[in-house]
Every structure is written in structure tokens, then in C-alpha cells.
Amino acid sequence: MTINAxxxxxxxxxxxxxxxxxxxxAGASVVAASPDGTRVYVRDSLRTRSV
Known part of the structure; x- marks a missing residue:
């Protein structure tokens, strides 16, 4: 996973x-995948999460 400009x-x-x-x-600062690879968690500049 990568986040481009x-x-x-x-x-x-x-x-x-x-x-x-x-x-x-947009505005993502941290991305992490679950250990089993089925989900991705994104933290944006407002510190909310998306899946």
C-alpha cells in the first residue's frame, strides 16, 4: 500500500x-493493514479512521 501525492x-x-x-x-497520515490482510485502517489529519 502506498499513498501518492x-x-x-x-x-x-x-x-x-x-x-x-x-x-x-486525502489527508491520510498513517495507514496500517490488519494482520490477516483483509482490512486497511487509515488515520487522516483529523484523526478519524476509515476502513
Whole structure:
């Protein structure tokens, strides 16, 4: 997972290293994945969370 300058979180297929989706997360400062990889948590500049 990466966040680019446009505020998009790129979801990457680790088997192919290809970007499979972009999700808008403007203002994100921290991104973490659950241990099983089924969820992503994003903290934005207002300290709210998105899943």
C-alpha cells in the first residue's frame, strides 16, 4: 500500500506487483493493514479512521 501525492491509496497485488485499485484518502497520515490482510485502517489529519 502506498499513498501518492494526490491522496490516493494504491492497493497492490503482491503476486503481480500491479496496482489493482486506488482509493481516495486525502489527508491520510498513517495507514496500517490488519494482520490477516483483509482490512486497511487509515488515520487522516483529523484523526478519524476509515476502513
Amino acid at each position: 494526490d491522496g490516493l491509496l494504491s492497493v497492490i497485488d503482491t503476486a503481480t506487483n500491479a496496482i489493482v485499485a486506488d482509493v481516495a484518502v
